[in-house]
Amino acid sequence: MNPESQLRPYPTRRSLLKTAATAAVAAPLLSACVTGGKKDDGEAVATGAKTADNPLGVKADAPLEVVVFKGGYGDEYAVKAESQYTSKYPQAKVDHKGLQKVGEAIQPRFVAGNPPDVVDNTGAGRLDIATLVAANQVSDLAELLDAPAFDEPGKKVRDTLLPGVVEDGTFAGTTVALNFTYAVWGLWFSKSFFAEKGWAYPATWTDMLALCATIKKSGVAPWTYQGKYPEYINDPLLGMAAKTGGLDLVKAVDNLQPNAWKQDGLVQAATAFAELAGKGYLMSGSEALSHTEAQAAWCQKKAAFIPCGSWLESEQKGIAPAGFDMVMGAVPGSAGDKLPVAAVQAASSESFLVPAKAKNPAGGQEYLRILFAKASAKAFAEANSTLPAVAGATDGLTLSSGLGSVRDAVTAAGSGTFTYRFRTWYAPLAKAVDDATGELVNKRLSPADWATRIQKAADALAKDSTVQKYTR
Template sequence: MNSTTQARPYPNRRTLLKTAVSASIAAPLLGACVTSGGSDDSGAAAEGAPKTADNPLGVKADAPLEVVVFKGGYGDEYATRAEAQYAQKYPQAKIDHKGLQKVGEAMQPRFVAGNPPDVVDNTGAGRLDIATLVAAGQTGDLSDLLDAPALDQPGKKVRDTLLPGVVDDGTFGGKPVALNFTYTVWGLWYSKSFFAERGWQYPKTWAEMLTLCATIKKSGVAPWTYQGKYPEYLNDPLLSMAAKAGGLDLIKAVDNLEPGAWKQPGLVQAATAFAELAGKGYLLAGSEALSHTEAQAAWCQRKAAFIPCGSWLESEQKGVAPAGFDMVLGTVPAGGPSDRLPVTAVQAASSESFLVPTKATNPAGGREYLRILFSKASATAFAQANSTLPAVAGATDGLTLSSGLGSVRDAVTAAGADTFTYRFRTWYAPLAKAVDDATGELANKRISPADWSTRIQKAADALAKDTSVQKYTR
């Protein structure tokens, strides 16, 4: 579903860019956050070479290329491999690579000054708010990249090689402006070996979940923990349960800021279900104060049976999870028999967001670099190295997969067309923070499910009425 502009654009580019980093701080801590965006015209002045079968994007052979990559849990070797391949094709081009931890902090002044790099991996806790960049006209249109021939899949365009939803995830106002390299699936993680040892079966319904939690608690293990300092982790299964209850209509109502969207029965029921976890004492004591690394370490130590997280978890827990832990992802249990989506449906979206800025010096080179990065061979190498599903379809075919990555691939296969994602987190960072804060209060028994719904609806209504904020619909 492509987004379409609904309200007037932001009025002042410079003011927007100065606030882009602070706005992004309210966004999710990790790349689990689905980052995507929309665009303006791409800096055609720097193009310069005729487009041919061997050079479909018109790259000038000797034009320098600057690539900025978020050097997080995946490192940046996968990016430098693509740069090496670019250098083989264009040996006259000098490549400047920067692997950074705080992309937004480093890139904000360059966007403001009008001299951004040619490629930016806008990912990580301090990333720039993509909606702000879009409204300020700082993101280049990637349509020609998506329509270019795939590098190593004859007869296919780049867009034809991507998993469902990847193009939409990077689209604002009808224009694709970000291309996301990883494919994240959200669910509940557990140790397959631990469950087998205890004779526990993964639940398919929430009623079965509560029954299992009672059994787990009696054994002396906490049924759940979560990354309490970052309650967006708990939002993911809550919102997944709501989506299964209300279907795509519920998701669209939320994303489109419709009146009363957060008071839909599916959302209130899901909030009630997750309030039960706290009310029945099924959360590990002290989870509220845990960071993502602390909660995940406690889970790996078998102090808790379940933890909510995106599919980057296995890669992040390398060196922490003990041998034979065999972590696997399970889909969020069904809320009830009236659910509009099947239990196999999963929340999934692409992340690790690459963009070519409007004012890039070498935009054609930036898009060609992405064509190389998003090749099947590049994606396969990434999957092998990082135990993470890439956004390129078929990248894991023929590989012997780890327990976690295998379970993620199986979940996507089982879901088929029943994958879904919310867009409000990417479109409206302040609303995302309001939801996170409310869920943190809900999990700690400080507000009721009805209060949770009312509180978020108030924030959504205020945003809907704010004419200074550009709106998007799906």
């Protein structure tokens, strides 16, 4: 069984990026900020002299506490970065904690004002980043981003990151989180199985429906999905909508604009997925399946397609049969789309932050400078079949079928990558969308009612003066 599946009842790597209300810890947090070398309670902050070799002013003998989510990727990659930190600062003692329930363990420490120096705020029950930002509990990482890259001379840290990584951790103009992995969403299939059956991956939704009819006649279910967590099937639906309506559609949704969810692109996409369900192209019983159960059924070739992010291959190690050769394709488009057929939804995840009340914030940022080095990212990619957020991290590597297809999808998309940010900004809206889509694909909600239901939730959020709003 996949190690992450054993550790978490909540779904897969999806938890890394997208914040669901049921998974976020949203209890009150104390406001804090760091100024003038002291925390707001007057306690001194560890700082040292800034030099070319120590651009962030690390105090050489200051202890460093690092808390990492120990999920499907484990935490060995983080430990390796800590070893490099102690090699550079041998007097510093590093306290490492690899946890499954980061939010549960760390929230009381935020409230008490004694958080760790670095937190990998990931996994089920992670802290709601928007809540942390509103409470001034996280440090501005601008100095880190403008610091020299650890192992790429002549570049700043920000210059080494893939498109959108800085923006993904930015709230109201301030970057407060840096995400280590780069997730890409699409439709997964077995390259060898398709070759055996003579099936070709469809470029358009019309082609998809025609192929689904052929697949169904062969006795295989065209699609399955992780039914207990409908956010999975939300992704291709929202991806299709973005291709149809372009970035203006995406921004309207994120900016909580009136009637944003009633835009033609979204209603058309909802109609397409209602048709997928109506024609019987979803494997019977998918609604009741967890992510592990649906993915296992797909690996057993009970279904041809499954929607998922780029972490799927890593999760299916030891489950997918030899020669399965899983690959990911971009969500099919339609004639007249505003985004190209190769466009993919992509964003960074595995969110690292430095708490505002950290005792050693300079050490925390220096640790991240080391972690986000190209060599560190390359070793992570090799060990986990996952694309890191550092550009060029897979260069020179012999890639597995899945990771190779993800890398190729990002390359093909070029500037045509996109992402929605409402999930990170507004956890309650994310849950409302997921719930409505679950009802849609199980034929209990029409496309029009799907749009109306979600728009009602978005309007209520827009009118709620207690919720901090963000725009793009």
